[in-house]
Amino acid sequence: MGMGGALGLGPLLSNLNASDRSVNPLAPGKTHFPARAKRVIHIFANGGPSQVDSFDYKPELYKYHNKEMPGESLRTERKTGTLMAPPFEYKQRGQSGIWASDLFPQVAEMADDLCIVNSMYANVPNHEPSLMLMNTGAERVSLIRPSMGSWVTYGLGTENENLPGFVSLCPGGVPVVETQNWRSAFLPGAYQGTHIDTENTLISKLIPDIKNKRMPKELQRRQLDLIQQMNRADQQTQQHDPDVEARIHSLELAYNMQIEATDAFNVEREPQHIRDLYGDTLHGRQMLIARRLAERGVRFIQVWHGAGQPWDSHSEIKKNHGRLGAEADQPIAALLKDLKQRGMLNDTLVVWGGEFGRTPTVELPTPGANAADTKLGRDHNHHGFTMWMAGGGVKSGFQYGKTDEFGFKAVENRMHVHDLHATILHLLGFDHERLTFRYAGRDFRLTDVHGEVFHDLIA
C-alpha cells in the first residue's frame, strides 16, 4: 500500500523512506529471485500424526498385521511390538490415483492438489527437539533460535502493516515448548509470532490492546489528531529524524490496525456458504481466520491443532486419530478449496504435517508412563514420516519419496527437515544460504549449515 497517501500523511512522511528497514522492520523486503509463493500457511498437526494411517499406503501392513516386523528394528522413544494394520480404509483418489486413507476423507479427495512427501525424516523420536527442529531448524531446546516464521517475516516483511507479519493460531493455550515455537530469538521483536488463542471468539481477547474500551473510535481519532498535532508542532524545531517520523507513522498504523484486525478475525463477515464450507467448529473457525489473514497479507500463518500435543496417540489410534482427523479434515479441505476458488492457491504455500510421524508397530505398555492405557496405539517415529504441501509453486497430484515396505523409515529420496526449510525458503524467493543475520560474530541462517532445495517438488 502507498504509505503516505493512504493515510493522509503525505507531506509529513515525504522524508521517510518506507523501505528503510532499520526504521520500519516490516517494510516489504527483496527476495533473491522471483518468488513462487508469497505467503505460507503451516498447518501443524502437533504431537505426530501417523503416516501409515493417512497418506503412506503400505499393503504389507495388512499381511503382517499382528506379526513381528521382519528385518532390523529401529529405535523409537518407547518399546513397540508387532506391526499393526491401519484401521482407516485406503482408496485411490482423483486423477492422480494417489492412495490416501479415510482418516482425512475430504482432504484425500483433494489429492490432485497435493504434493505429498512420504520420505521426511528428523533426528530423534522426542517431541521437544523435533518441534524445535521443525520450527527453528535447531533441535536443542536450550539453543534459542529464530523460528521459520520469524525468518520469513525478516526476509519478506509484510504486505499489510495493519496486521502482524507472523501469526500463530493455537486454540486453548500453547504447544509443548510453548512460545519458543514462534520466537524471534536474536532477530528483533518485530519478527516474533503473535500468538492467538482461537478458542476465544471475542476480538478483544484475541489481540491484547486492540480496542480502546474507554472511548469510542471517533473520539480516539480526535485524541490521535491532538497527539499528531503536538508531534508536528515539535517537529518544526527538529530536523529530519527517521525514528520520530516512524513513530508518527506507527500511531496511524495502530489506529488502522484496530479496524483491520477486528475485521480479519471476524468470521461472521463471511457469507453463510463459506462458513458452511469450513464448518461451524473451532477448527473450522480458525482455518477460516487463517484464510482471512492470508488474504490480508499476513506472511506466515501457523495453525496448530491445539495446546500441548493433541496428535500424540500412544493408544487407540483408531479412536484418537479418528477424532482428531474428524476435527481437522473438513476445515483443511475447505481451506484448500477456498484458496483455490479465490485464485490464492497459486501464491500461497500450504504445508501440513507434524514434528514427526508414528511407528507402524504397536506401542507396548511402558511401566510408569502409559502402562495403564496403552492399547493399539503407535509410538513416535522420526525415521520416516509424511508431510504434504499444496499451492505456492509445488507440483500437484504428486507423491514423492518412499518409506520402507512397512512405512517405518524413509528409504528413497529422503528429505530432512532442513531440506524442507530450504525448499520452502526457495519457493518464497530466498536462497537459504543467503538469508542470514549477523549475530555474535556469525551469520546465522534457518538451515544452519545444512539443507538442500528439492527441485523435484517444484512445479
Add this chain to the structure above:
Amino acid sequence: MLDEQMSFAHKLRLLALSVSLATVSCAFSAEDAKPPTEKNAATPEFPAAQIEFFEEEIRPLLADNCLECHTGTKAKVGLMLDRRAGWLKGSDYRKVVDLEKPAESVLIKSVSHTGGKDIPSMPEDLPKISDESIAKLTKWIGMGLPWPEYDKPAEADPKQHWSFQPVKKPELPENAGHPIDYFLSKSQKALGVTPAPKADRQTLYRRVHFDLLGLPPKFEESQKFINDPRPDNVVWPELIEHLMGSQHYGERWARHWMDIARYSDTKGYEAGGRERRFVYSYTYRDWLIKAFNEDIPYDKFLLYQLAGEQLVDWEGPDKRHLAALGFLSLSKNGKQELVLDDRLDTTFRGTMALTVSCARCHDHKFDPISTKEYYSLYGVFLNSMTEDQPTIGDAPKGPEYDKYLKELAEKQKVVDEFLEPKLEKIAKENPNIANRRAQLIGKLERPDRIKLRNLERVVDKFVADSKMEADKALVLKDRESNINQHVFIRGNPSRRGELAPRQFLEIASLSEEPTEYEKGSGRLEMAQDIVDPTNPLTARNIVNRIWMWHFGEGIVRSVDDFGTQGEKPDHPELLDYLATWFVENGWSVKKLHKLILTSKAWQQQSSNPNEEANMLVDAENRLLWKYNRQRLDLEQMRDGMLDVVGNLDNTMYGRAVKILEPPYSNRRSVYAFIDRQNLPPIFRNFDFSNPSETTAQRPNTTIPMQALFTLNSNFVQNQATNLAKKTESAEDRIKAMHRAVFAKEPSESDRHMAESFLTVFNSEMGDFAERQTETEWSYGWGAVDDAGKVDFKPFPHWTGERWQMSEQWPYEHNLYRYLRADDRGFMHPGATESESAMYQWRAPADLKIQVESVAERSAVGKGNGVRLRVATSSEGVIFDKVLEASQKTLPVNIPQISIKRGEFVWFILDANGNTSHDSTKWDPKIVDLDGNFPAWQESEMFSGPAKPATAWSAYAHALLNTNRFLFVE
C-alpha cells in the same frame, strides 16, 4: 592515521536489517572439508610456461566469472578462488578440485552444468562459460593449479588486528581542552563536519535524568537547575555528582549490565512441569544495583562475578559479594555442553567482545582462536559446579518462619521417605558408586524418576512461592579434583580429540605466553587474566559499552564483536584514550560517566544547523556532530509514566514482581519478573533484550504494536486517569499536567490545542459514557428475600482479572471470605445465603430470551454442594436447585423468558450452608429467540469496570503518547 579513522565509510549499521549477501556459514560440516594444512597450503614452484598460461588464460577467466563472489574471507560458501590455497581447501562443504582426475572436479561439473541437483551450476546469474574455457580450466587443474609465488593475497595476519594490539594512550597536547572533544574535533575538522551547538539547560536536565537514573525530571528541581545563576562549569558537574549519588542510578545501570548477563528469573524450558524459577536470582540483580551505586572498581566488579567465591570469606561481612556469581550461574538450562558454552559466551562476549564461542566446532574462522583454546576455557567452566547456595541475608525469624520450616520439613520428608530406601537398595547393588548420590539417582527406574520429579516439584514450588527463605547466593565452586577437557571434534561430545589444558587465550595474553592454570578450576586465574591491565580487550570493551549507553551507539559499533569481522573503531585514539584513562582512574565507572557527560559532544543539541552538509559526509553520525535523539526504552517509558503521575513505588530490592499481572506492581521495571521461556510479548515489542543470550545492543524498532499499547492499554490509561485526578484541584490544569509530564510549561500553541480538544471531547463524549454504563453483565453479591426479591450489590473491588469484595482475598471477614467472580466463568459464594455470589444481566430491549448453561463443580465428592437459582425482576425466582456434592454438573436451562428493556435476570450461587469446595463454573448464555441480537455469553463478555475516559484523562493520555514525552532530545 586518518585513513584508519575514516574506515567507517558507508557501512550498514550494525543492526541494519538488510539481508546480508555474504554467506559465512558456521561450521565445516562435510567430512571432507578439512582446513588446509601447512603443507598443502604452501605454493610449489611452477615452470614459467605454466605461470604464463595461468596469467593469460585463467586469471582473466576467474576475474570475469568467479571473483565477484568467491573472494576473501567473505567468499560464498567459504570458497575462495582468489588464492591457490582457496582452490585446494574447497568450500565449507567439500573439495572442489581433484588434481588427479581434473575432469571429475566438482568445480568443472559446476561450470559445465553437469552436476545435477547436488552441484549448483556456476557462475550464478551469468552465461555459462564456453567449452573452450572449461577445457582450459580442466587443463590448469591438471597442471596442479600453477599460481605465481609473489601473488599472495594481501591478507593481513589476524593477530595484527587492531583490538589485539596493546592499548596505547595517545598523546594529548597541552591546552587540548576536554579530551573527548579534542579527539572528535580532529576528525570532524578533517572532514569538514560541524558539531551542533550546546543544548539548553532544560533539555540537558531531562536528558541526563533519563540517562543516569532512567527516570523523568521533576518540574521544580528542573527549574532550580535552569535558574541557577552559577556558570555551567560549576552547576553541571555538581548535578552529575548529585544524580550519581541517587539510589536510582544503580537501578538504571544495573539493568544495562543485566542485558549482558542475560538475566532471567527462570531457567528456561523444563519438561514435566518441573519448577523453572530460580528462587534467588534477585540477589544477583540486587548485588548489581549496589555495585553500581557503590562504584565498585570495574576490575573487582568482574572478579566478583567470575570467581567471587574465592575472594571473600563466606562467613564474613563480605559474603554479600557471593551473589555476584549469578553472572555465571543464571545461565539457561540444558545439556551440559550448552550450559557451559552459554557461560563461556556470556563471559567473553560480555567482558572482552570476543566471539570465542565460534571456536566450539572448528577453529574460529576469522579470529585467532583455536578450538583447542575454546576447550581450554571450557575446562575452566567444566570444573566449576553450581551446587551450593550459601545464605547471604539475615535469617528470618518468628513464628511464621517456624511454621514455614515445619511445613517444608514435612514436604521434604515425603521426598526422603520415598527416595532414601530406593537409593540404599541401588547402592547395595552398585557398591562402586555407593557414595555418589547423583549417579545413584541416575540409576532410578523411569517410573521412580517421574515420581521423584513430581514429589520434588512440590517442595520446589513451595519454597519458591513462600518467599520466606533468607537471601541466598547462586555460587559456583571449583570441583575438588579438576580434569582437563578433550576437544569435542566438530562440537560433538561423543567425538573426542586432544586434551586441552586449562589456560587463557593466547591472543589476549600480551605480557607472556599463556601458561596452564594451577589453582582449582583456574577460574580465578582466568578472571585475573581478563582484568589484567595488559589485556587489550577488557577496558576497551567496557568503555565502548558505557559510551553506547550514553550515546546510543558505540565507538566500535559492533559492540560485542571486536574480532576481525566486527567493525573498526570510528575513533581509535579516543577509544584507547578512554580505555587507559579508565584504568588509571581506578576502573571507576562513575568517573567515566562524568568525563563523558562533561564533554561538549554529549551536551550538544540533537539538531544541527549544518545538518544538510554534515549528512552528505556522515549520514550515520559517526562523527558525533549531533546528539542522537533516543526513544525511551521499555523501562524508561514504564517507570517514567508511573513517575510523572506520582505512582512509582520506590521500594528497592527483593524478589521479582510481575508487572503485567494483577495486582499490577508499580515498582520499577528492573524488578520485573523475567521469564526467559515465555517473555510476555509486550517486552519484545518494545525491544527488550533477549534473556536467553547475552545481548550487546537492543534493537531499535518502531512497530504498531507499541502504539497499541500506549493508546489502548489499561496501564497507560490508568496513569492518565491518575494524572487527571491528581491535577483536579489545580487552578491551571493544563499547566499542571505539562509540568508533571514534560517538566516544562505549556506553550501558547499547546494551550490552544488543549482547549479545543477538551471542548470537542466533552461535547462528543456524553453519549458514549452513558452507553458504557449500560453493559449487560454486572457482578456482585447479596440476598434473595422470601418474596423472591433480589438485593444485588456490585462487587466493590476489581483486581484486574477478578471481581471481589476487597483487595485482599480471602478476606479476614469470615462470612464472605471467598466471594468472587472471574473471567473463566467461575464464581465463589460467601458463607451464608445472604452472601450469595451473583451475575446480573440487564435486558437492552424488550426480548424473548432463553437461558442455556451447565454449572460444574470440580471438587466432586467434597463439601456439601452449592445451590443455584435464577431470578428475574418481574417473576422472582424461576429456578432453584442444588448441585449436590456427589454431582459434577447440573444443567440450568430455561426455555423462555419474556423480559422488558431495563429489567434484570440474576444468576445466584449460594454455599448451601457450607462454604468449602464451592468454586463453581457457571457460564450462562442468553439467546435472543428472535435472533436480533448475538448471544450474551457471560465469560466472553466478562470485564472490569468500564470507566469511560473523561476529557481530562484523555488529554493526559494524549500527553503520555506524544513524542515530546517518549523521546529524549
